[in-house]
Amino acid sequence: MIAHPFDYLTPKSLPEALLLLADPDAKALAGGMSLIPMMKLRLAAPAKLVDLRGVPGLTSISEESGRLKIGALATHFDIESSRLVRAKCPLLAMAAAHIGDVQVRNMGTIGGSIAHADPAADYPAALQALEATISIAGVGGTRAVSAAEFFVDTFTTAVGPGELVVEVSVPVEAAGTGTSYQKCLQPASGFAIVGVAARLQAVSGNISMARIGVTGLSGCSFRANGVEALLESGSDPQAAAAAIANGIDANSDIHASAEYRLHLARVYAAKAIRAALAAAR
Amino acid sequence: MASVITEQEKLIGKGIKRKEDPRLITGTATYVDDMQLPGMHHACIVRSPYAAANIKSIDIKAALETPGVVAVYTGAAVKDVGPVPCGASLPGLRVPHHHILAQDRVYFVGHPVAVVVATDRYIARDGADLVEVDYDVLPAVADPEKALADGAPAVHPQWPDNVAFNFHQENGEVEKVFAEAEVVVKQRITSQRLIPSSMETRAVLAEYRSGEKALTIYSSSQIPHLLRTLVAGMLGVPEHKLRVVVPEVGGGFGSKLNVYAEEALMGWIAMKTGKPVKWIESRRENFLTTIHGRGHVDYYEIAAKKDGTITGIRLKLIQDLGAYHQLLTPAIPTLSVLMMPGLYRCQTICADIVGVFTNCVPTDAYRGAGRPEATHGIERMVDMLAAELKMDAAELRLKNFIQPGEFPFASATGLTYDSGDYAKPLKKALDIVNYMGLREQQRKARAEGRWMGIGMSTYGEICAFGPSPATPAGGWESASVRIEPSGKITVHTGVSPHGQGEETTFSQIVADELGVDFNDVVVLHGDTAIVQYGIGTFGSRGTAVGGTALYFALQELKAKIKRFGAMLLDTDSVVYEEGRCACRKTGNSVSLAEIAGASYRAMKLPPGTEPGMMATYFWEPPNFTFPFGAHIVVTEVDKETGVVTIQRYVAVDDCGKILNPLIVAGQVHGGVAQGIGQSLYEHGIYDDNGQLLTGEFMDYAIPKITMMPWIESEHTETPSPVNPLGVKGVGEAGTIGCSPAVVNSVVDALSPLGVRHLDMPLSPEKIWKVLQGGQA
Known part of the structure; x- marks a missing residue:
């Protein structure tokens, strides 16, 4: 040690x-x-x-032209407790609140967490569903990549040698959008065995937009496009959630076999979708 | 000289806040790692990454060349140091020679192979990386049942069957009882390996003063005096030239009721180098090399009549010992056998233990030490019997309990249960949960398709270890009380509290017995240079045995106080009350401080009385004590995920007379937390190659505060006749009562699915598979 x-x-x-x-x-x-x-x-x-x-200027949380700009050094506690984030992008605050314990949330930062890209971390599910944009600075300047491009593989991101994550940008949610993050906790580490973030726009129960982010299930967080398409074409949440595991090579370890993880993904996807729908009303 | 005034309020029985807590909470307590000695070196141990391997060569050159590295020692250097001791003796016990550093072979992952000594901790650690050990890896075996199979790799080549000992105990006509039984229920039940996980890891600091030829070892231990005797023997240091100091200890749970290789090794290095040397165990090392607990595979059979009368219990117990015997390793399962009949009248028992070597770290005492395993077994079997007979689980227990009029009760395993009223806590717990109402609620839940479970355990314990003939190193305890010239009081206790709060409870005893202020008492412990010989803290003995020694020392002292008081008051008839000696006739009185001052000033002495005011007492307990209780747990199983939620936890514990309800509550809470850990989360898992898969807190789940239910802790108080305080002990009760109640509750929840047994931990996936129709 x-x-x-x-x-x-x-x-x-x-x-x-x-x-x-x-x-x-x-x-x-x-x-x-x-x-x-x-x-x-x-x-x-x-x-x-x-x-x-x-380094100054990396901890701020602000609203700018319809988006929230989160500095890479904002701590998980900053994010979960920010009135701005809770009001305008509650999914991100929810994901932050699920991380580790109080001590970890007081020290850990969003930039550090996503740059590390643990396949069972909480933020990636939310950032995938939020279609977040991540700003990466290098000596040559700053570039922005989408969450889908950012998370490449287990512990692997789009951040190149010598580059730094400096900011995470997430949308200010429009009225009628409901979100939820549901997580099955690994009891030792507090990481997700499976975590599902659901973000839905619905008018009188009809889903017009669905974004589903998944963490913990496989080597890298991902958007469950199949589930999104099913929801947007009117499938019921249970049936849509069942598609979350399609074609996924699930992780298997002493905490959960691949078979059980796939099952949990379906259960937690359904939970997240139902909760997001309820929040959209 | 004033007259005796008011009745002073007694402290025993009151929830006094612990004296220990302010220093612990404010971070001002002194642990081994807080200690710095001039010129102190630091040690880092090179450990085997393999569970079984021959050591072909060790190259220490690069390590030695590292600036700041002072020395590197391998097994050859310390081959003459005595072996790590095993204090347990059983007929035919095979005891492998346990060198403090591996010689030519390693036997488990984490086995110490070499030690690097450096000027700071960081250099020592870097140096350890540079020690090149060439291993010839051998096949290993990590599972005790696999180790018993034909053709299994031999942990110790000289004993190819991997059997360290067989132990048999029986009472009654076992064959006949089972042949004639109307019902026999059989089950394989495991108690998995657990990792004690004390907050402070092990820690040793050794200092040698060559001029005085005196060695001091500071260690985070539960047994300073035994450690001194045994390490003196290992190192060949005369016992009177070895001082052991145990400063603050951040938890032990039995894992520090031991003598470890590192304690002798640091002593040896300090003598060899002439410089103090410190070793602080890393958390990773703690997982790999501090003893583990449990490790049972039990095959139970219980025989009964159709009316529910239990007639016989048979047990084949396979104990995973690990690669070596630590201090009490082989003795632990024998405690399970002693505890086998639980609270039930059954007089026919048969037990066979086979102690098995595996390529794992040794098992030894962990909170409860053999008794949680036994209680888990009997309490699961009783529930299974109730299910088989379609009887209510509470009713079956009440039918078989030893009755209050039967004490002292001679158990089938040769114990004499001191006192008890076993129905009382069970009935109280049933009342608290409104058992009939709860069963009705369960019927409704099931009708709604919810899996709700109600489970109970009624446990007994063997505590207050114990009469000396029944313990490996003596079971008495010592106390000395010194009243200083100013009337302040210094207690030296032979026990070694490390979280049990005896600085507080012992101060309560002194305050009540001598009628003095609680804050005028200091309780010192854990330093062999200042405290008379003692045995230590384990087995719920601190207050029951150590507190009793204190009580008797106080009685001797009171007699002396009265002799001085009578002399000072010039009377032959005095009473001692509220901290004053008073003449019965005149009512004139003198204070304890006046008496103490006079005893040291010694201008005049009562006839035949020495100056000074001190008494020492070594108390030999005539018996163990036998606490008991009932825990009831309400659970619900999530049908979708298999997650178990504890909805209610009711613990009714009878630990005899309660000296401090706050401390008792703390012990119950902590014990239950560790019981819940075993029931739901914790499992020390070795793979087939003997690699520990749960080697850090990222993978080994101890319950966090958010994972704990609210514990409704209640008591009944049945005093023990074994000691004048009437106390029985409570350190392990929570752990012992918990796991069978949780498992019984979950099995009850799933009983409509035909589930009759589940092994711990009840992980969500295990339950989910059962819900899928698979086998548990």
């Missing part, structure tokens, strides 16, 4: 941070909730840690 030696660097601006991160032996440190345990177990051994917490 003792890390390899490393240098600790504290940049005071984004350009300085990006300059330091150009070194392939450097690793960005935000809340440290994943990186530090990995270092203590000696599963990760960066030679340099670039602590981003001294």
Whole structure:
């Protein structure tokens, strides 16, 4: 539980941070909730840690032209407790509230969490359903990618070498939109065995728009397009939810077999869809 | 000199807040890792990544060349240090020589192979990575039943059958009873491996003063004096030259009722290097190398008459011992056998234990130590018998209980149960939950298609270990009480509290017996240089045995106080009350402080009386104590996911006389939490290669606060006649009563599906598979 030696660097601006991160032996440190345990177990051994917490401007949460802009260093607690997020994008606040425990939520950040891309983390399901945009800064400038492009594979994202997640942008929900995040908790780690985020627009029960994000089920979070299409074409929630596992190569471990995970995905998808529908009314 | 005034309020029985808590809550307590000694080195241990392997070579060169690394030692250096001791003796017991560092072979993942000593903890850890061990990996076996199969890999090559011992105990005409039984119910029941998970891991700091030839070992332990005796033997240090200090201990749950290789190893390094050396166990090491608990596979048979009278119990117990015997490893399952009949009158029992070596870390005492396994077994069997006979589970229990008039009761396993009224807590628990109403609710729930379950356990315990002939190292306990010249009071207790709150309860006893202020008492423990020999804290013995020793020391002291009081008051007839000695005739009195001062000033002494005011008492208990109780658990199983929710938890515990209800509640809550952990979440899983799959808290689930139900904790109070305090002990009750009640409740919930047994932990997937029509 003792890390390899490393240098600790504290940049005071984004350009300085990006300059330091150009070194392939450097690793960005935000809340440290994943990186530090990995270092203590000696599963990760960066030679340099670039602590981003001294970089100004990365913790803000604001509304701008119909979207919420969440700074990469906003903590899970900042997000779950933000009146703005709770009012305008409740799905993100819900997902944040499901993460770990109070201590983790006080330290962990949205940028750190998504850049780590744990396949069982909570945010990815919500960000997939929200069709969030993630801003990635590099020495050459900043680019924006969609959540679907961002999450590439297990612990793998669209963030390139030397790049940093700087902002997450999510839509301000329109009236008539209902959302819900439903999660089956792994009792030891608090991660999701399966987590499903549902985001629906419905008029008198008819679903006009459905976005379903899934985490924990397989190696990477994903949008359940099949379920979305079924919902948008009038299938009932139960029948649509059943399609969530179609064609999925489910994870299997000591906490849940693939067969049970697939079953849970269907159960939690139905729960999330029903709850989102109820919220849309 | 004033007259005796008012009746002072007694503290025993009151929920006094613990003296220990302010320092624990504010982070100002001193643990081993808080201690810094000048020139102190740090040790990091190189451990085997394999469960079974021959060590071909160890290359320490790169580690030794690391700046800051002071020394690296391998098995060869310490081969003459005595073995890690096993304190249990059983006929024919095979005891493998347990070196403090592996010699030519490793036997479990985490087996210590080498130790790196460095100027700081980080360098020591880096150095450990540079020790190159070349292993020749051997086949391993991690499952006790597989280890017994023909052709299984031999854990210890000299014993190819992997059997460490067989143990048999029986009473009554077993064959006849089972042949004539009207009903026999059989079941295989497991109690899975559990990882004790104390908040503070193990921690050792050793210091050698060469001038005095004196070694001091600071260790996070439950047994300072036994540790001293045994480590002195291992290291060849004269016992009087070894001091063991146990500072604050962040939990043990039995896992620190032991002597570990690292305790001797740090002592050896301190002597070898002449510098203090500290080793703090990492959490990962704690999972891999501190003892585990449970590890039973039990084959039960219960014989009964059609009217529900239990006539016989038969048990084949397969104990997963792990690769070595730690201090009490082989003794733990024998406690299960002693506890086998539970609270029932049945006099015919037959038990066979086979202790099995596996390539895993040893099992040993973990909260309850053998008794949760036994209670789980008998309480599951009684429920299965009730189902078989279509009798109510409470009714069947009430029918078979030993009755209040039958105490002291000679059990089928040779114990003498001290006192009890077993129906009382059960009836109280049934009343609290409104049992008949609950059953009605269950009928309605089932009609609505919900799986609601009601489960109970009525448990007994063997506590207050114990009479010396029945324990490996003596079962007495010691206390000394010193009244200082100012009247303040210092208690030295031989027990070693590490969360049980005896600084508080013992202060209550002193305050009541001597009529002094609770805050004028300090209770010291855990330092062999200042405390007389003692046995330690385990087996719910601290207050029942240690508190009783204190009580008797106080009686001796009171006699001396009165002799001094009589002298000072110039009378031959005094009473001692409310902290003052008073003359019966005149009413004149002197305070305890005046008496204490006079005893040290010693201007004048009562005839035949020594100066000073101190008494020491070693108390040998005439028997164990036998707490008991009833737990009722209401559960509901989610049909879609298999998730079990505990809707109600009622615990009615009878731990004898209650000295401090707050402390008792804390013990019950913590015990139940660990019972729920075993019932629903915890499982130390080794794969077939002997790799621990649940080696960190990311994979090993202990219950968090959000996973705990509200615990309705009630009591009945049946005093123990074994000690004058009437206390029985409560440290393990919650754990022992819990798991069968939870499992009985879930089995009850699923009984319409034909489910009659489920093994722990009741994970959602396991239940879901049952709901799918699969086998449990």
